[in-house]
Amino acid sequence: xxxxxxxxxxxxxxxxxxxxxxxxxxxxxxxxxxxxxxxxxxxxxxxxxxxxxxxxxxxxxxxxxxx
Amino acid sequence: xxxxxxxxxxxxxxxxxxxxxxxxxxxxxxxxxxxxxxxxxxxxxxxxxxxxxxxxxxxxxxxxxxxxxxxxxxxxxxxxxxxxxxxxxxxxxxxxxxxxxxxxxxxxxxxxxxxxxxxxxxxxxxxxxxxxxxxxxxxxxxxxxxxxxxxxxxxxxxxxxxxxxxxx
Numbered sequence: 001x002x003x004x005x006x007x008x009x010x011x012x013x014x015x016x017x018x019x020x021x022x023x024x025x026x027x028x029x030x031x032x033x034x035x036x037x038x039x040x041x042x043x044x045x046x047x048x049x050x051x052x053x054x055x056x057x058x059x060x061x062x063x064x065x066x067x
Numbered sequence: 068x069x070x071x072x073x074x075x076x077x078x079x080x081x082x083x084x085x086x087x088x089x090x091x092x093x094x095x096x097x098x099x100x101x102x103x104x105x106x107x108x109x110x111x112x113x114x115x116x117x118x119x120x121x122x123x124x125x126x127x128x129x130x131x132x133x134x135x136x137x138x139x140x141x142x143x144x145x146x147x148x149x150x151x152x153x154x155x156x157x158x159x160x161x162x163x164x165x166x167x168x169x170x171x172x173x174x175x176x177x178x179x180x181x182x183x184x185x186x187x188x189x190x191x192x193x194x195x196x197x198x199x200x201x202x203x204x205x206x207x208x209x210x211x212x213x214x215x216x217x218x219x220x221x222x223x224x225x226x227x228x229x230x231x232x233x234x235x
Contacts, residue, residue, distance in 0.1 A: 025193055028106025029080045032169075035113030043115075043167050047147040049157035053177055056159045057215055060116075 082166060083117070086138045088196050093134035096122035098188040100201045100209060101172070102221075107191050107200045110224050116161075116170045122183040123158075123175035125150040131173065139164045148173075181209055203229040 006012035020027055050056040090097055099107070101118030121127055128150045135145045142165050153160060153175045163170040176182045187205040191198045201209070207225040210218040211233070225231060 023193070024109040024111065025103075025107050025191070026080075028103065028111045029083060031106075031111050032113050032115075033080075036115070041115065043163045043170055045163045045165055045167060046144040048161040048163075049152050050159040050161070051157055053159055053174070054214070056161060056172060059161070 079166075079169075082138075082169065084194065084196065086117070086134070086171075087193070087198050089134040089138040091197055092137065093130040095130040095134050096127050096183060097131075098183060098186050098199045098201050100186070100206060104201045104206055105221060105225070107198075108203050108206075108225075108228075110221070110228060112221075116172050118172045118174070120174050120177075120181065120183045120186055121153075123154055125154070128153055135162065135164075135171075139166070177209070180212070204231055207231045 004012075004015060006015065022030075048059065050059065097119045099117065099119050101116070102112055102114035103117050105112065121131055128148065132145055132148055135148070136142075139145065145162070148160060148162065153173070158175045158177075160173050161170055162173065186209070187202045188199045189202055191200050203225050207222055207229070210225070211222040213219075
């Protein structure tokens with residue numbers, strides 16, 4: 001079923017997703033690879049320490065997109 | 068191929084598997100959480116990191132260092148991962164390897180809410196590698212109470228997909 005047709009967005013959103021290749025984990029890895037290709041970021045290398053998860057999440061938000 | 072610019076380029080399947088196999092070979096006691104764990108359960112979204120809880124003992128932190136040394140041979144920064152930190156004032160560390168293709172958030176505890184011992188997990192097999200992954204219910208419990216908006220989205224997706232109910 002390569003092409004599906006819908007009368008509305010609601011109908012489209014309710015449609016089951018097509019079967020995809022490989023396991024869930026393989027899909028996850030492929031999805032991440034695409035994400036990285038589209039929106040690469042710069043990360044300073046090494047070990048960083050945090051007192052709380054919130055502190056770690058704030059540090060993550062500082063990462064810069066690759067120009 | 069290693070990034071020569073110092074910039075991240077892609078999440079490499081071989082690199083992920085090399086690290087997960089190194090965890091297994093070292094006997095690291097860990098549980099995978101976060102987006103990678105959600106991916107195992109069929110809820111696929113992109114991420115730049117692998118999040119894991121590890122059992123909080125000096126021996127296990129030694130195993131973490133051994134595994135990372137095996138996966139990223141010659142990276143001296145791995146020596147900065149210490150029991151004193153992870154069992155003390157810094158229960159979360161981020162390790163960004165020289166490749167920069169992905170990084171690791173390693174936790175020993177999440178406030179009083181969670182630790183390796185409190186997270187239900189199941190074993191998944193990928194190409195013969197055994198990977199310990201948090202269950203959907205455990206992921207939901209971890210994510211539903213945080214302040215991070217992405218966690219709220221994840222929690223809603225887990226609740227819907229697995230028909231999860233709040234306890235109490």
